[in-house]
Amino acid sequence: xxxxxxxxxxxxxxxxxxxxxxxxxxxxxxxxxxxxxxxxxxxxxxxxxxxxxxxxxxxxxxxxxxxxxxxxxxxxxxxxxxxxxxxxxxxxxxxxxxxxxxxxxxxxxxxxxxxxxxxxxxxxxxxxxxxxxxxxxxxxxxxxxxxxxxxxxxxxxxxxxxxxxxxxxxxxxxxxxxxxxxxxxxxxxxxxxxxxxxxxxxxxxxxxxxxxxxxxxxxxxxxxxxxxxxxxxxxxxxxxxxxxxxxxxxxxxxxxxxxxxxxxxxxxxxxxxxxxxxxxxxxxxxxxxxxxxxxxxxxxxxxxxxxxxxxxxxxxxxxxxxxxxxxxxxxxxxxxxxxxxxxxxxxxxxxxxxxxxxxxxxxxxxxxxxxxxxxxxxxxxxxx
Numbered sequence: 001x002x003x004x005x006x007x008x009x010x011x012x013x014x015x016x017x018x019x020x021x022x023x024x025x026x027x028x029x030x031x032x033x034x035x036x037x038x039x040x041x042x043x044x045x046x047x048x049x050x051x052x053x054x055x056x057x058x059x060x061x062x063x064x065x066x067x068x069x070x071x072x073x074x075x076x077x078x079x080x081x082x083x084x085x086x087x088x089x090x091x092x093x094x095x096x097x098x099x100x101x102x103x104x105x106x107x108x109x110x111x112x113x114x115x116x117x118x119x120x121x122x123x124x125x126x127x128x129x130x131x132x133x134x135x136x137x138x139x140x141x142x143x144x145x146x147x148x149x150x151x152x153x154x155x156x157x158x159x160x161x162x163x164x165x166x167x168x169x170x171x172x173x174x175x176x177x178x179x180x181x182x183x184x185x186x187x188x189x190x191x192x193x194x195x196x197x198x199x200x201x202x203x204x205x206x207x208x209x210x211x212x213x214x215x216x217x218x219x220x221x222x223x224x225x226x227x228x229x230x231x232x233x234x235x236x237x238x239x240x241x242x243x244x245x246x247x248x249x250x251x252x253x254x255x256x257x258x259x260x261x262x263x264x265x266x267x268x269x270x271x272x273x274x275x276x277x278x279x280x281x282x283x284x285x286x287x288x289x290x291x292x293x294x295x296x297x298x299x300x301x302x303x304x305x306x307x308x309x310x311x312x313x314x315x316x317x318x319x320x321x322x323x324x325x326x327x328x329x330x331x332x333x334x335x336x337x338x339x340x341x342x343x344x345x346x347x348x349x350x351x352x353x354x355x356x357x358x359x360x361x362x363x364x365x366x367x368x369x370x371x372x373x374x375x376x377x378x379x380x381x382x383x384x
Contacts, residue, residue: 005177008364009252017182017190022170022256022299040112043078044120048086051325055091057261060327064334066093068228069156073137074165075215076102076117077110079292081164083116083326089124097129097154101147102168103136109293132144137212139219147309148223154289154324158226160333163213164233165293168205170256170262171197173244179252179259181300182366189376192299194252197260210264214271229281229337231270231329233347238265238284238351253298253360272344281336285329288349290322296301305364309381311355318352337378 004010012018027035039074054060075081088098100117104110114132121130131150138144149157172179172194179194183187197205217227218341235255237243243250244258252258268284275282287307295301312319328348336342347353 003175003177003192003246005246005248006249006251007249007251007253009179009181009244009250009258010177012193012244012369013182015214016182017187018336020191020193020194021195023301025069025297028107036107037115038068040109044082044113044116045085047083047323048090048120050321051082051090051327052082053088053116054096054327055058055325059335060086060331062091062327062330064338065096066332067095068092069097069099069154071099071150071151071156071159071220073161073163073213074087075100075162076104076114077284077293077327078113078322079164079166079327080287080290080293080325081162082113082117083322084162084329085163085325086323087122087330089117089126089130092126092129095129097151098126098149099131099147099156099159100119101133101137102139104134116254117170122285123381130280133266137163137216139216143153144219144223147351148220148225151225156225158228159220159336160229161217161220163216163229165209165213165290167208168261169197169200169201170259170261170297170299171195172259173197173202173263174261177246181252181255182363183300183303184306184376186301188353189303189366192255194256194259194299196336200238202260202263205260206263206267208264210267213264214267221317227280228266229283229333230271230275231333232268232282232307234265234268234286235289236349236356237346238262238269256298261298264301269345276344277326280313281340282344283336283342284344284345285332285335286347286349287325288320288352290325303363303366303376304379306380306383307359307366308352309354310379311362311381312352312359313381317355319342320348 032252075085181192194352217230242248242252272282289305366376
């Protein structure tokens with residue numbers, strides 16, 4: 001039986017349009033498909049160029065990568081995974097290796113960046129020390145055996161496993177009341193009404209980004225490939241468990257992260273907590289809002305990013321872009337491995353998180369009245 005909620009996020013704004021559900025997958029046009037190759041090439045080159053400048057300034061230390069062996073899950077596309085792949089490939093020594101695992105449609109930006117990454121790996125002479133598997137993470141059968149064989153061919157006596165997979169459904173958990181999330185489109189301001197997910201969609205979200213992400217590292221160990229370190233990607237909205245309870249006044253405050261998107265993160269956080277204080281190194285990194293393709297599939301993602309841009313500009317807080325976040329991740333991971341004294345939950349969003357309470361006050365007041373101090377166009381920063 002569906003519960004009622006006293007939360008203001010469980011009630012619609014009567015003056016705004018309503019869209020049900022979540023953003024739909026966009027089917028690319030022929031023109032967009034034709035641009036994927038050149039855009040992906042530009043992206044990968046731009047990512048490494050930005051990283052090279054920062055490394056030349058000695059702002060981050062990647063000298064430890066040397067002969068390390070990396071298994072990067074979800075490391076294609078414009079997100080943190082792709083930026084990690086660029087940084088790793090260009091900083092390996094003579095015996096290090098990279099194995100990328102993704103699951104991209106062949107006519108997609110992610111697939112094209114995978115091809116570009118493969119080409120760059122060939123250019124820098126990685127040879128059989130680079131592999132790309134586009135079948136997703138597998139924990140049994142022939143596909144797992146193929147991945148294990150690739151790691152062994154690359155000389156991976158132990159691996160650093162980094163999982164940044166983004167594959168989830170946004171929606172309500174069972175018996176929970178609707179959540180309303182403000183967003184913007186070409187027509188103006190509107191609100192999403194999150195809807196219940198069926199058991200299949202919930203299981204997929206929970207399993208793919210949570211249980212499977214954790215279990216894969218354990219499978220590697222069981223198959224005789226020690227995991228030197230494990231890294232996951234998280235967002236601070238998953239920590240606000242109070243917003244998941246319908247009887248709370250803050251229910252729904254974090255939009256889809258008050259519902260389905262938080263469920264896989266529980267597994268990542270539990271894994272990092274269990275490993276802390278043992279010989280295992282598991283880091284669950286918290287990232288700021290990143291301009292990735294995945295952001296467009298999260299209800300409210302576009303508005304959230306642009307409002308934060310406005311607030312950061314007002315407070316003179318600089319954005320840390322994805323190429324640099326990848327360097328910061330690897331820099332911190334290196335120090336964790338070398339010193340064994342580390343925070344299992346590194347917060348790379350420390351520049352952005354102080355604005356969070358302000359953000360919620362602003363977004364709750366956004367409207368379409370040009371005479372209002374909270375007219376949405378007055379609070380929108382750079383476009384996504």
